[in-house]
Amino acid sequence: MVKKTKQLGEILIEKGIITPHQLKEALEEQKAASGRFLGAILVSRGVASEEQVALALSEQLGFVYVDVRDVDIEPRVIELVPEEVCRRLAVLPLFITQGMLTVAMDNPLDVKAIDELQLLTNFRIKPVFGCPSAIYDVIEREYGFSSGKRKVEEKVEISRPKAKVSDKLSRLMREASLGHVVEMVNYIITHAVEMGASDIHLEPEGKKFNCRYRIDGVLYSMPQVPKEYEAAVISRIKIMANMDIAEKRLPQDGRIRFRAGDKDVDLRISTFPTIYGENVVVRILDRSKALLELEELGFSKEEHKKFEELIRRPHGIILVTGPTGSGKTTTLYAALNRINTPEKNIITLEDPVEYEIPHIRQSQVNIKAGLTFASGLRSIVRQDPDVIMIGEIRDKETADIAIHAALTGHLVFSTLHTNDAPSAAARLIDMRVEPFLVASAVIGVLAQRLVRTLCESCKKQYKSSEELKEKLGFKNNRDYLFYKEVGCQKCRETGYQGRTGVFELLIPNDEIKKLITKKVSADTIRDAAVKAGMKTLRDDALEKVIAGVTSVSELLRVTEEV
Numbered sequence: 403m404v405k406k407t408k409q410l411g412e413i414l415i416e417k418g419i420i421t422p423h424q425l426k427e428a429l430e431e432q433k434a435a436s437g438r439f440l441g442a443i444l445v446s447r448g449v450a451s452e453e454q455v456a457l458a459l460s461e462q463l464g465f466v467y468v469d470v471r472d473v474d475i476e477p478r479v480i481e482l483v484p485e486e487v488c489r490r491l492a493v494l495p496l497f498i499t500q501g502m503l504t505v506a507m508d509n510p511l512d513v514k515a516i517d518e519l520q521l522l523t524n525f526r527i528k529p530v531f532g533c534p535s536a537i538y539d540v541i542e543r544e545y546g547f548s549s550g551k552r553k554v555e556e557k558v559e560i561s562r563p564k565a566k567v568s569d570k571l572s573r574l575m576r577e578a579s580l581g582h583v584v585e586m587v588n589y590i591i592t593h594a595v596e597m598g599a600s601d602i603h604l605e606p607e608g609k610k611f612n613c614r615y616r617i618d619g620v621l622y623s624m625p626q627v628p629k630e631y632e633a634a635v636i637s638r639i640k641i642m643a644n645m646d647i648a649e650k651r652l653p654q655d656g657r658i659r660f661r662a663g664d665k666d667v668d669l670r671i672s673t674f675p676t677i678y679g680e681n682v683v684v685r686i687l688d689r690s691k692a693l694l695e696l697e698e699l700g701f702s703k704e705e706h707k708k709f710e711e712l713i714r715r716p717h718g719i720i721l722v723t724g725p726t727g728s729g730k731t732t733t734l735y736a737a738l739n740r741i742n743t744p745e746k747n748i749i750t751l752e753d754p755v756e757y758e759i760p761h762i763r764q765s766q767v768n769i770k771a772g773l774t775f776a777s778g779l780r781s782i783v784r785q786d787p788d789v790i791m792i793g794e795i796r797d798k799e800t801a802d803i804a805i806h807a808a809l810t811g812h813l814v815f816s817t818l819h820t821n822d823a824p825s826a827a828a829r830l831i832d833m834r835v836e837p838f839l840v841a842s843a844v845i846g847v848l849a850q851r852l853v854r855t856l857c858e859s860c861k862k863q864y865k866s867s868e869e870l871k872e873k874l875g876f877k878n879n880r881d882y883l884f885y886k887e888v889g890c891q892k893c894r895e896t897g898y899q900g901r902t903g904v905f906e907l908l909i910p911n912d913e914i915k916k917l918i919t920k921k922v923s924a925d926t927i928r929d930a931a932v933k934a935g936m937k938t939l940r941d942d943a944l945e946k947v948i949a950g951v952t953s954v955s956e957l958l959r960v961t962e963e964v
Contacts, residue, residue: 410440413458414450424449439589442582446630452580453533456508459581460531465510467531470494470540479503482523485545490641491515492579494537494544498525506532508581538576574647578637586631587638591669591684593624595662600686600727604639606632606679618854618901619727636673636680643671650680657754665689668754687756696736699729700902702945705937708907709848713737713815718845719808721795723820729852729903730817731756731793737815738762738791750791751778767793776800783807791815798833805835808843822939823849823908824928827918841915849906851939853946853956857893861885861950870954874944885950902951904943904960908936 408416411425420428428443441455460467473496482503483495492508493515503525507515510529519527577583590613594602599615604627606612611632613624627635640647643656658669670685696706712720720737722730735757742748742761753767753775763785767773776799779792783803794817795801808814820829826847830840866874866882876882887897908931910918917927932938943957 408462410455410458410462413461414444414454417454417458419454419458420444420449439582439585442586442631445582446628452535456531456533456581463510463531465529465531468496468504468506470496470506470532470536473497473506473540475540475544480544482525483519485541487518487522488541488545489538489575489579491518492534492537492584493519494532494540495523496530502526502528504528504530506530506537508532508534508537508579509584534580535576538572538579542572574633574637575641577634578641578647580634583631583634583638586627587635587642590627590635591660591667591686592662594684595665595667595686595688602682602684602686604636604682604684606676606681608678611635618896618898619852620854620896622896632679636682639671639682639684640673643669645671645673651675668756670754687754689757691757693739693757693759694732694736696740699733699736699905700946701905702937702942705905705907705942708909709737709846710740712846712907712909713741713813715813715845717808717811717813719804719814719816719843720845721816721818721826721847723818723823723826723847723849724851725819725821727852728850729901730850733848733850733903734791734815734817735759738789741789746788747786748789748791749782749785749787750793751775751782752791752793774800776803779803779807783812787812789813789815793817794819795830795833798835801830801833801835805839805843809839820849822924822928823847823906823936824931825924826908827927828924831918831921837919837921841910841918844910844918846910847908849908849939851904851943851960852901853904853943853952853960854896854898855900855902855951856885856887856953857890857897857899859892860888860890860897861953862888863950874947874954874957875940882948884947884954886953887955897953898956902946904939904946906937906939906942 411429414420415422415425428440428447431443432440441459444450445452445455457467475496479495479497483493488494494506496504496506503523505519505527507529510531516527516529590602594615597615597617599617601616603614603621604611605614609629611627611629613627614621615624637647640656642658645654645656652675654673656671658671660667660669666689668687668689670687672683674681696710701709722733724730738748739759742759744761749763751765751767755764755766758764765778767775767778775792775794775796779800780803782790790807790812792800792804792814795804804814804816818826818829820826827840827844831837863883863885866884871882889895889897893899911934914927914930914934917930940961943952943961946952947954947957
């Protein structure tokens with residue numbers, strides 16, 4: 403019979419540190435304030451010290467507890483692990499015995515940290531439990547004197563203001579690596595992944611520290627993170643992303659590879675200074691999600707057939723347009739996956755690589771190393787490709803190379819930030835690309851948006867009013883039955899589950915090509931395209947409303963500006 407592991411609260415009660423009533427109050431607070439952890443709540447309430455919690459955790463997890471302040475650490479051991487690594491991983495090398503390096507850790511279960519230490523030191527690692535604040539105190543003590551053993555007589559070492567900044571940074575790093583802060587950040591990210599969120603927003607505001615998840619394109623408020631942990635949580639995320647925690651006046655960007663449960667996700671971090679503090683947005687790219695097939699994107703039968711024929715052409719440029727978060731990359735991946743055969747050499751340059759596709763050579767831009775879309779595309783055309791996918795056309799240089807590749811026998815896929823398909827030509831011409839080259843190279847433009855799909859368990863049918871029919875542009879006397887969102891437990895009371903695409907596919911005919919060379923407005927091109935049979939974004943969304951796939955409110959939310 404397997405012995406049941408005692409809970410943290412049970413251990414603390416048995417040791418006489420807290421009472422059952424104090425545990426009950428802490429558990430109630432934990433339940434009411436999702437994101438806080440029991441140990442952190444007990445410490446903040448003053449009923450247990452950080453060291454007492456650490457000792458109880460070591461007993462619960464089955465690791466030896468070491469009071470690192472009492473350990474006499476040899477200089478050769480300190481030299482094995484750089485200070486930066488100790489601070490980042492919240493670890494402290496203690497001593498070497500029988501070919502093993504004993505290391506104090508605030509989380510001895512962190513396998514990745516142990517692996518990194520083994521590679522770094524060439525020693526097998528024996529983890530022991532250490533109190534986080536004590537680990538940082540000893541890091542401060544040992545590493546402050548390890549490199550060159552600072553000479554006492556050098557009185558002009560550091561000016562007083564710099565010493566204060568250093569102390570503040572040290573405190574921030576120490577707080578950011580405390581066990582409960584690490585757990586809190588891990589929970590925020592893991593919970594977002596479990597809920598299918600695409601973004602996490604951490605927003606300081608007065609006396610609050612708000613947390614919101616973007617799910618199916620809409621932001622939902624989550625339980626607030628305690629305000630006292632604001633600096634530590636933001637610093638923890640910045641440390642994980644290798645960002646400068648001292649810089650709070652300028653925006654920063656970073657990336658994290660994170661394991662959320664059984665999923666590997668890539669996180670793109672963006673910080674932005676506001677009057678209340680640093681705003682943090684975490685973009686979640688779930689690598690474990692399967693690639694969608696073209697049939698799953700939401701195309702109508704007619705548009706699906708046209709697009710499939712388009713992507714099988716031997717050369718030309720196919721552009722997918724729309725704002726950020728409209729599913730452009732997903733569509734491009736589905737198209738590449740459809741035409742991916744052993745006979746074709748397909749190469750991509752992305753920012754970042756969101757899905758890995760077998761047999762396709764995928765690359766990622768690296769601005770710091772000089773690998774931009776333009777420089778990368780210039781090299782790709784020398785790799786004998788049949789198909790090229792370039793993440794985004796942002797400037798004239800990239801556009802010129804892409805067009806040249808398309809006119810010399812390559813099929814090129816890319817994205818462009820425009821509101822609709824007819825505006826794509828004008829956008830390229832605005833980049834100072836010659837109009838006749840645009841007309842010759844571009845063989846198709848797909849504009850798209852994502853609309854939330856109604857929950858099948860609770861959607862409710864209703865009859866359209868005359869006012870609504872007029873607003874939607876109906877000019878007949880037919881009565882239409884629409885569906886609206888209601889909300890149930892299955893859809894988390896939102897009325898929606900998942901999203902689907904609405905599309906506008908422009909395939910230039912001879913007349914449209916002539917209009918492009920004349921540099922006419924996007925409205926003129928739109929009129930000609932509709933006359934030639936193009937279905938607009940609004941038309942496609944309206945068809946999905948009539949079919950009961952989505953609601954009128956979603957149609958208006960997504961296509962009102964188009």
